[in-house]
Amino acid sequence: MKKGRELADRVVVSIFVNPIQFGPSEDLAAYPRDEARDLEMADKTGVDAVFIPDATQMYPDGFQTTIALNALPGHLCGLSRPGHFDGVATVVAKLLGIVWPNMAIFGEKDYQQLLVVRQMVKDLDLDVDIVGAPIVREADGLAMSSRNMYLADDQRKAACSLYRVLTESKKRVKAGETRADTIIASAEALIQAYPETRIDYIAVCDPSTLDAVTAIDGPVLMALAVKVGRARLIDNMLLTP
Amino acid sequence: MKKGRELADRVVVSIFVNPIQFGPSEDLAAYPRDEARDLEMADKTGVDAVFIPDATQMYPDGFQTTIALNALPGHLCGLSRPGHFDGVATVVAKLLGIVWPNMAIFGEKDYQQLLVVRQMVKDLDLDVDIVGAPIVREADGLAMSSRNMYLADDQRKAACSLYRVLTESKKRVKAGETRADTIIASAEALIQAYPETRIDYIAVCDPSTLDAVTAIDGPVLMALAVKVGRARLIDNMLLTP
The missing domain is CATH 3.30.1300.10 (Pantoate-beta-alanine ligase, C-terminal domain)
Structure with missing residues (x-):
């Protein structure tokens, strides 16, 4: 959010735990969510809008489209999370379509995700700059992540x-x-x-x-x-x- | 093209025989092309721009993204042309990304294609109206198609x-x-x-x-x-x- 404020006139934040990027044996239901805290942080940082769709808005009955990449997901996390990056590419394309930003910011902790999104945007000729944000770490060096709460x-x-x-x-x-x-x-x-x-x-x-x-x-x-x-x-x- | 002129202030025409929507045993190489005649018709109709990319511009080295639908292609032409509608959805998303039109016109002869494109646009939240153009027939009733030249x-x-x-x-x-x-x-x-x-x-x-x-x-x-x-x-x- 801070990086968005630095770079852009208007900042839109999306908060969405995307079901289609979780595998059947993964932690979708347990994934830590704290909307109140997220909104407070958004408010403090001073963003212009927060987009918090629910899953039925994003994937209504009859939804049937998937964006898949055939090379980048064959590495690292893609190997143990089959279909994960298809879910990422698909939801990001939707978020870009809905918000229509000039740029979109993705954390470098999910480095492979950043590459997948960049490649998808390039391949589909979407007119948006994909910007990486450096990993933010806790005092002890641990990279910040919702899953650290576990x-x-x-x-x-x-x-x-x-x-x-x-x-x-x-x-x-x-x-x-x-x-x-x-x-x-x-x-x-x-x-x-x-x-x-x-x-x-x-x-x-x-x-x-x-x-x-x-x-x-x-x-x-x-x-x-x-x-x-x-x-x-x-x-x-x-x-x- | 005529329908575009009726409906829109500016008309962009794409002419592209899309390799990724042809199967290995289909007629990609033989598919009838007549760019000079197409351009003459575009000129007579009075369009604003014609986009004629070559395949290496559309699919450069490293291209790896496919848009796939999981229901509509399981019918009609999708059954005898596996992968065809993935190729259609992918190229249309690219053309929409490149041209960024308010509306895009597709012939109703390829009725399933029209449905696939409409569903893809809806699912990916692309801000474009997909408009069907009625089938144009020859005097003997045959629906116009490049393949009639065969x-x-x-x-x-x-x-x-x-x-x-x-x-x-x-x-x-x-x-x-x-x-x-x-x-x-x-x-x-x-x-x-x-x-x-x-x-x-x-x-x-x-x-x-x-x-x-x-x-x-x-x-x-x-x-x-x-x-x-x-x-x-x-x-x-x-x-x-």
Whole structure:
């Protein structure tokens, strides 16, 4: 919201937990919602409108259209969340159609989502700039996410290992480490030291295509998804030699 | 084009044989193109712009987005042309994104296409009116189509049986016939009397959902697809009791 106020004359915020981007075994029903707090934050930041549709407005009877991408979702979160990015692309196209903004802002924590939305907008010739907003972190480094509310105190410590892994990896690449497998193995060890964690993936990849990188000779994206208790957490960082 | 001039202040025409709506065994390469004649007609009608992209502009390297509908394509032409309406929905979304019109006109000969485009526009909240233009027929009743150029003289006679079937069925329904199967059986007999024909489908269906109708107690769509030589021809008509 702050970034929108910096960049635009008018700011519209959407608040919508989008059912079609959740898989059948995922946490749609439990997903943390706090509309009152969201509205208070919107009010304090000073946005012009908040759009809070309900699911039957977005997906009325007879709704039958899906936007699917065939390459970007074949990486990272797309592998463990089949259909997720179709749901993301479809709802974002709808939100863009409804609001018709000049630009739209997406957080870089969901880096793959940002790429998917950018590609969809390019492929469908939508006249909107997609702007990434840097990850916002808590004091302990944990990337802000609605799902952080799931974390008990001891899980919170485990969750912080994601950020520690990323900053550590960044240092090592800066210091000359060029092997992705070495970086990934160290990251695994550090995270698995916390028994509450279950790694979904740890990847070092091309920041544009998300294809895996083996030898680091330019900027790469390190991205990871780790379950801590019931919270599936993601985080990422650009590593530069 | 004429309808556009009637309805709008500015008219943009697109001329594009869209590769992604052709199946691998279909007639993409042979599909009749006559840009000079198209441009002459556009010029005579007095349109404001003609958009003639080539396929690499519409689908550059890395293009990966498809818009798919899950109900309407499960009928009529969608059954013998898998993926066809995904290609239609995708290219139309792109054309709408590029031209950003207030309205877009689609011929009613491709009735299912018109429904697919309307549904896609509704589902994705695109702010454009989709307008149907009535079928334009040759003097002998044959619905105008680029593919009519495929027809040799004797095939042309066979091709006219589609229109005869539709007008005959319309009369019979008006006169009180309520059984769709009776209508369809007569239509089959009439068309199969021409040995050059191969029926793809003859359907009597709900004009909104395209679901098959058995007892005609309101307006129904009669639609058919018939191969005559190498030309796959379609036609349709609303039948009203």
